[in-house]
Amino acid sequence: MGVQDITEKSLEGLPDVFADIVNVLLFNGRRVINPSNLADSTVRSIYKAEGQIFEQERDVAKSWKNEVDISIALIGFENQTRIESNMPIRVISYDGANYRYQIRRIDEARKAHHESPKLYPVITLVLYFGMRKWVASPNLIDHLDIPNELKPFVSDYKMNLFQIAYLDDETIDKFQSDFRTVARFFADRRKLRDGEISELTETTQELMHAKEVFEMLGSISGDHRFESAYNEVVHAGKEQTMCSVLNEIQEKGRAEGRVEGRVEGRAEGRSEGHTEGWSDAKNYYLETAIRNLMKENPSLPEEVAKKRAMQLLGIPEKIK
Secondary structure, three states: OOHHHHHHHHHHOOHHHHHHHHHHHHHOOOOOOOHHHEEEOOOEEEEEEOOEEEEEEOOEEEEEEOOOOOEEEEEEEEEEOOOOOOHHHHHHHHHHHHHHHHHHHHHHHHHOOOOOOOOOOEEEEEEEOOOOOOOOOOEHHHHOOOOOOOHHHOOOOEOEEEEHHHOOHHHHOOOOOOHHHHHHHHHHHHHHHOOOOOOOOOOOOOOOOHHHHHHHHHHHHOOOHHHHHHHHHHHOOOOOOHHHHHHHHHHHHHHHHHHHHHHHHHHHHHHHHHOOHHHHHHHHHHHHHHHHHHHHOOOOOHHHHHHHHHHHHOOOHHHO
């Protein structure tokens, strides 16, 4: 299991976060599922294909039970950072494995002359954190090469896909757990890339599971300054919010930029006589400006930083 998988599961496996995600994405924010009615469920299953035994594992799964401990549904999460066209087939295999498990329990109960449990639904949510729009069809039938004669007899299967970076503000504001900060980060990151906003939202939501949040953000985004900045915030006794962590990242970036700027400034002064006109100077200052902008805002896409640096330096786009 990779580090990214572990950090995603660590946060999403918490009952309050799990229930919140389901309540917002499936029930439009209504508090239908109570965290106290959730129980961890088996995520690993075994199946046989072409004479060989294989193992598969869900990312996160929980049983939703009523007050007398009878299962209402099994709900699972599958996390994706990349588009996978065959995802509906993976979802079928996870769901089918749990239905097989339920049938086996029913058979065992009948053999023991016990009351048979009832079948309950299995629901999988695919949580996609990528920046590119998921364009692959969520329907199984769209991925099959089906002869016309067979089409009436082929059953379809649709996965429940939720693109976190493309959630609207109204939906994000319905989250009540720490997942609101996670969803806001990925939505802002996507908007930065698309030039819709100029900087991340510095949310002041007090986090219940700050360590898990920043480990997840650092792992999925690939920017592990979130984790080190979080540790600095804890050490300083500051509020554990996205705002305080972003401020810590920016302050570190400014400090490093000042030191690096002084060193590079002296080096540039020594080699100034060897530069060859406007082109060399323009490239040097442009690269320096881009680097400093991205240090101050670690989630700023490079193209956005480049455009902003050119504006600050007064460099026309036609000569970039």
